[in-house]
Amino acid sequence: xxxxxxxxxxxxxxxxGQTAPALAPIREGAILSGQGADDVPVRVSSLEYKGYIEMxxxxxxxxxxxxxxFWWQAAKLQQADGTLMYTRTxxxxxxxxxxxxxxxxxxLAPSYADIAGMGFKPCRKRHIPNQAxxxxxxxxxxxxxxxxxxxxxxxxxxxxxxxxxxxxxxxxQEFMRVLMAQIVGAPAQAAGPPPPKRSHQRGGNSRxxxxxxxx
Ligand SMILES: [Zn+2]
Numbered sequence: 001x002x003x004x005x006x007x008x009x010x011x012x013x014x015x016x017g018q019t020a021p022a023l024a025p026i027r028e029g030a031i032l033s034g035q036g037a038d039d040v041p042v043r044v045s046s047l048e049y050k051g052y053i054e055m056x057x058x059x060x061x062x063x064x065x066x067x068x069x070f071w072w073q074a075a076k077l078q079q080a081d082g083t084l085m086y087t088r089t090x091x092x093x094x095x096x097x098x099x100x101x102x103x104x105x106x107x108l109a110p111s112y113a114d115i116a117g118m119g120f121k122p123c124r125k126r127h128i129p130n131q132a133x134x135x136x137x138x139x140x141x142x143x144x145x146x147x148x149x150x151x152x153x154x155x156x157x158x159x160x161x162x163x164x165x166x167x168x169x170x171x172x173q174e175f176m177r178v179l180m181a182q183i184v185g186a187p188a189q190a191a192g193p194p195p196p197k198r199s200h201q202r203g204g205n206s207r208x209x210x211x212x213x214x215x
Pocket of ligand 1: 142
């Protein structure tokens with residue numbers, strides 16, 4: 001029984017093998033031309049069926065995944081000027097990336113060398129339109145890296161502040177040293193006259209007191 005089963009299966013597979021070469025195998029990326037006159041050529045994007053069809057916006061080039069059941073309607077949608085809204089073939093329109101920044105963990109980032117030694121996995125994110133979006137991406141996608149970078153930044157600020165303070169104290173000390181050198185350099189003029197005046201005043205004061213009681 002088992003032997004005849006196997007025999008039947010192999011003969012069936014042999015039959016398929018004989019007829020199959022007549023059908024061209026479908027490959028990803030192939031463009032299937034329609035059978036009828038009004039059929040649209042279809043590009044095979046993936047052999048794994050997902051229930052969605054790739055459609056590109058004819059103006060922006062943005063990719064949309066259209067549900068299979070909606071395709072027949074989406075294909076008829078028109079722009080205001082009457083041209084079709086979507087196309088099944090990628091128009092390769094370069095999108096507007098704004099400032100076109102990269103994630104700081106991307107090896108393409110100019111400051112990557114500073115972060116490379118911190119042990120975080122490199123990130124491929126790029127085409128980020130502005131700095132706020134970069135920070136949002138780092139915060140949400142690289143939480144630990146975000147904390148580590150913030151810590152490092154505050155440490156750098158603290159070191160800069162300390163260096164500024166040291167510099168301020170040093171320049172103050174230098175100023176005081178110059179000032180002291182000037183004072184010490186001219187002692188005879190500055191300190192000479194006052195003592196005789198004081199002694200004269202004291203002498204002047206003492207004499208009337210002595211003469212007061214005496215007179
Ligand atoms: Zn990233």
